[in-house]
Amino acid sequence: MLKTLVEAFALISTWEVIIAMFAASVYGLVIGSLPGLSATMATALLVPVTFYLSPIAAIATIVAASSMAIFSGDIPGALLRIPGTPASAAYADEAYAMTRKGQAELALGAGVWFSAVGGIAGVLSLMILAPPLAEIALSFSTFEYFWLALLGLMCATLVARSSPVKAIAGMFLGLLVSCIGIENPGGVPRFTFGLTDLFGGIEPIPALVGVFAVAQVMRAMLTPEPPPLPRRKFGSIMAGQWKLTKKYHWQMTRGNIVGIIIGVLPGAGADMAAWVSYAMSKRFSKEPEKFGTGHVEGLVEAGASNNASIASGWVPSLLFGIPGDTIAAIAIGVLYMKGLNPGPTLFTEKASSMYAIYLMFIIANILMIPLGIAMIRVAAYILLAPRSAIMPIIMLCCAVGSFAIGNNMFGVVTVAAFGVIGYVMEANGYPVAAMVLGIVMGTMVEQAFVTSLIKSDGSILPFFERPVAAILAAMAIGALLWPVMVWVWRKVKPVQAAAATSR
Amino acid sequence: MRLPDSVTGSFLVVLGAAAAYGGWLLPPVPGQPVGPNVFPLVIGTGLALCGLAIVFGIGHSFEEEEELIPLDDGQTAAAAPSQGRLYGLRALLPPALLLFYVVAADRLGFIITAAIMVYVTSTALGAKWKLALPLAALSPFAIHLIFGKLLRVPLPAGLLPTPW
Structure with missing residues (x-):
C-alpha cells in the first residue's frame, strides 16, 4: 500500500505531469467560463493533445480540465445570468440574484470553495468504492456484463430531462453507429456501404467532438451574442466561506452524497447532479421562500454536488468501461489509447497508476482554490473576448484535432457529420448524451450479448441463473419498464397526475 | 430545425x-x-x-420545454432581428466549412485553408473585418505551431509552407 503510494507520487512528480496539469487547469477554467462552451467540449478538444503525452500526463490533463471547467461555469452564471456550462444552469438565477444584492464575492467564493470540497468528496468515494467493487467484478462473466451494460444504458435514458422514449431512441442510434465496421462477431463488413473508410468503424472521439463542439458552433450561428461582462472590483472572495461551511455542513454533505450517487450512475453527469441537488436543497430547506431571491443555501448544495459527480463518474468507467458521464466517456477512450484498459484487473496490475489518478484529483481540487480565485479576478477581461473570435478557433481545433486522431481526413468528415446529427437531435428533444453512451458502449454490449447467446446455446435460462446476473437483470428490466408504468399510471389517473404536477 | x-x-x-x-x-x-x-x-x-x-x-x-434564461429587458428585442427563410441555413456553415477543409487542405495547404475557415466563421458570427482579418492571419500560425510543431501532426504544407 505504502509502496504503491510512493510509486504513485513518483509517477506524478515529473515536470511533464506538473506542466500538463497546470496548463490544462488554466485551459479548463477559461473554456468553462465562456458561455456555450461546456466542460465536455473542453475535454473532447483536449484528446488530440493527449496522444502526445505520457499516460499519466494525459489523464492529468483530463482530470484537471474537467474539474476546473465545472467550477468556472459558475462565473458567468453569477455575473451575467448565463451559465458557462450546463452544470451551472441549475443555480445561475440564484447566483445572479446574489450578485444583484451585492454579494457576488460570496456567491463566487461559495462556487470555488464548495466545488473544491465536493471534488475531494468525490475522490474519496472513488478511493473507497472502487477496490471492493473491483473484487466483486473479477468474478463477472459475460452474462453479468451484458446486464450491467444494459442497466447502464437504461439509467442514461431514465435520468434524461426529456421524453424517455426519445432517450431510448437516441441510445439505439448510438448502438447502431457502433455496428458499423468489421469489428463484429463474424468479422464481416457491416453497414460499410463499400466505403473502406468505414471498415474501421466510427471512432467515438470524432463523434463526440462533432456532437459537442461542432453542434455548439452551429447553434451559435443562430443565437444572439451574450452581453459583455460589466467590469467590477471584487472584495475578498474567500471571506465568510468557513462560516457558510459550518452553517450549511449538512446541506454540503447531502450535496456531496447526491453528486456521488448521480456520478456513479452511467450517463448522468454533473448537470443532472446540480439540478437534483438544487431541487433537494429547496425541498428540505428551513427557509424555502428565500430560494430564487439570492440565497446561498442552494448554491452550496448544488456546487458541492456537481463537482463530486465528476470524480465518482470515474468509478464505473475504471471498473467496467461503462462511462459515468460524457466526460468519463472521453476519458475511457484515452485510457484505452494509453494501454490502461478499464477493468477490475486495473486495480491489481496497475495499482500505482490508480493511486496516481486519485492523487491528481485531489491536487486538482486543491489547485482549484487559488486558480479559481485568480480566474474570478480576471474573468471580466476573458469574457470581453467576443464569440466571433472564439468560435473560429474552436472550428480549427475541431478540424485539426479530428485529423490528428488517425492522421486521416475521414475523421474530419465524421466530425462534420456528427455535428449535424447532434444539432438536429438536440433541436428536436433527443438527448445526445444517450447516443454518445450508445456509441461508446456498443462494441462491449454486442460482445457480451453475442458471447452470452453462444454460451447459453439457445436457452434463455443462463441469463438469469447466476445470483448477481439475476439481480442485475431484475434492475435492468425494472428500469426498462419504469417509464411504461409511469405512463400507464398517468393515463389511468389523469386527475391525480395533474394535481401532482401542479404542486 | x-x-x-x-x-x-x-x-x-x-x-x-x-x-x-x-x-x-x-x-x-x-x-x-x-x-x-x-x-x-x-x-x-x-x-x-x-x-x-x-x-x-x-x-x-415527460418532455420539459427547454428553459431559456431570458436576457434583461430591451436586449432581447435588439438581439433577434427577423431574418429571411435562408437564415436557418446558416447553421449548416460549420459542417460545410469542415468539408471544405477536407477537400481543400491537401491542395491549398493548412495555413490558407484555415485562414479562410476562420475568416468565414468569424464574419458569419458578426465580426467586423478589423477583427476577422487579423484573426484569420494569425490564428492558423498559432494552431500550426501547437499541433504541427509541438505535437507533430502532419499538417499539409500546400502552397504556403510555414517558416519553421
Missing part, C-alpha cells in the same frame, strides 16, 4: 427497419446459431418501435 415528432419518429421507423433488414442479410458464421446479424436485428427492431411510439406521441408528456 424543430421538426414535428411525426417526422422524426417516421424517420426512425424507416432507419430501424433498414438496419434490421440490413442485419438480416448479413452472412451467418458457419456452424454458429448467432453471428453478426443478431445485434443489428435487435437494435433495428428497437429503434423502429421507439419511432412508432414517438409518432403516436407516447412519452411526450
Whole structure:
C-alpha cells in the first residue's frame, strides 16, 4: 500500500505531469467560463493533445480540465445570468440574484470553495468504492456484463430531462453507429456501404467532438451574442466561506452524497447532479421562500454536488468501461489509447497508476482554490473576448484535432457529420448524451450479448441463473419498464397526475 | 430545425427497419446459431418501435420545454432581428466549412485553408473585418505551431509552407 503510494507520487512528480496539469487547469477554467462552451467540449478538444503525452500526463490533463471547467461555469452564471456550462444552469438565477444584492464575492467564493470540497468528496468515494467493487467484478462473466451494460444504458435514458422514449431512441442510434465496421462477431463488413473508410468503424472521439463542439458552433450561428461582462472590483472572495461551511455542513454533505450517487450512475453527469441537488436543497430547506431571491443555501448544495459527480463518474468507467458521464466517456477512450484498459484487473496490475489518478484529483481540487480565485479576478477581461473570435478557433481545433486522431481526413468528415446529427437531435428533444453512451458502449454490449447467446446455446435460462446476473437483470428490466408504468399510471389517473404536477 | 415528432419518429421507423433488414442479410458464421446479424436485428427492431411510439406521441408528456434564461429587458428585442427563410441555413456553415477543409487542405495547404475557415466563421458570427482579418492571419500560425510543431501532426504544407 505504502509502496504503491510512493510509486504513485513518483509517477506524478515529473515536470511533464506538473506542466500538463497546470496548463490544462488554466485551459479548463477559461473554456468553462465562456458561455456555450461546456466542460465536455473542453475535454473532447483536449484528446488530440493527449496522444502526445505520457499516460499519466494525459489523464492529468483530463482530470484537471474537467474539474476546473465545472467550477468556472459558475462565473458567468453569477455575473451575467448565463451559465458557462450546463452544470451551472441549475443555480445561475440564484447566483445572479446574489450578485444583484451585492454579494457576488460570496456567491463566487461559495462556487470555488464548495466545488473544491465536493471534488475531494468525490475522490474519496472513488478511493473507497472502487477496490471492493473491483473484487466483486473479477468474478463477472459475460452474462453479468451484458446486464450491467444494459442497466447502464437504461439509467442514461431514465435520468434524461426529456421524453424517455426519445432517450431510448437516441441510445439505439448510438448502438447502431457502433455496428458499423468489421469489428463484429463474424468479422464481416457491416453497414460499410463499400466505403473502406468505414471498415474501421466510427471512432467515438470524432463523434463526440462533432456532437459537442461542432453542434455548439452551429447553434451559435443562430443565437444572439451574450452581453459583455460589466467590469467590477471584487472584495475578498474567500471571506465568510468557513462560516457558510459550518452553517450549511449538512446541506454540503447531502450535496456531496447526491453528486456521488448521480456520478456513479452511467450517463448522468454533473448537470443532472446540480439540478437534483438544487431541487433537494429547496425541498428540505428551513427557509424555502428565500430560494430564487439570492440565497446561498442552494448554491452550496448544488456546487458541492456537481463537482463530486465528476470524480465518482470515474468509478464505473475504471471498473467496467461503462462511462459515468460524457466526460468519463472521453476519458475511457484515452485510457484505452494509453494501454490502461478499464477493468477490475486495473486495480491489481496497475495499482500505482490508480493511486496516481486519485492523487491528481485531489491536487486538482486543491489547485482549484487559488486558480479559481485568480480566474474570478480576471474573468471580466476573458469574457470581453467576443464569440466571433472564439468560435473560429474552436472550428480549427475541431478540424485539426479530428485529423490528428488517425492522421486521416475521414475523421474530419465524421466530425462534420456528427455535428449535424447532434444539432438536429438536440433541436428536436433527443438527448445526445444517450447516443454518445450508445456509441461508446456498443462494441462491449454486442460482445457480451453475442458471447452470452453462444454460451447459453439457445436457452434463455443462463441469463438469469447466476445470483448477481439475476439481480442485475431484475434492475435492468425494472428500469426498462419504469417509464411504461409511469405512463400507464398517468393515463389511468389523469386527475391525480395533474394535481401532482401542479404542486 | 424543430421538426414535428411525426417526422422524426417516421424517420426512425424507416432507419430501424433498414438496419434490421440490413442485419438480416448479413452472412451467418458457419456452424454458429448467432453471428453478426443478431445485434443489428435487435437494435433495428428497437429503434423502429421507439419511432412508432414517438409518432403516436407516447412519452411526450415527460418532455420539459427547454428553459431559456431570458436576457434583461430591451436586449432581447435588439438581439433577434427577423431574418429571411435562408437564415436557418446558416447553421449548416460549420459542417460545410469542415468539408471544405477536407477537400481543400491537401491542395491549398493548412495555413490558407484555415485562414479562410476562420475568416468565414468569424464574419458569419458578426465580426467586423478589423477583427476577422487579423484573426484569420494569425490564428492558423498559432494552431500550426501547437499541433504541427509541438505535437507533430502532419499538417499539409500546400502552397504556403510555414517558416519553421
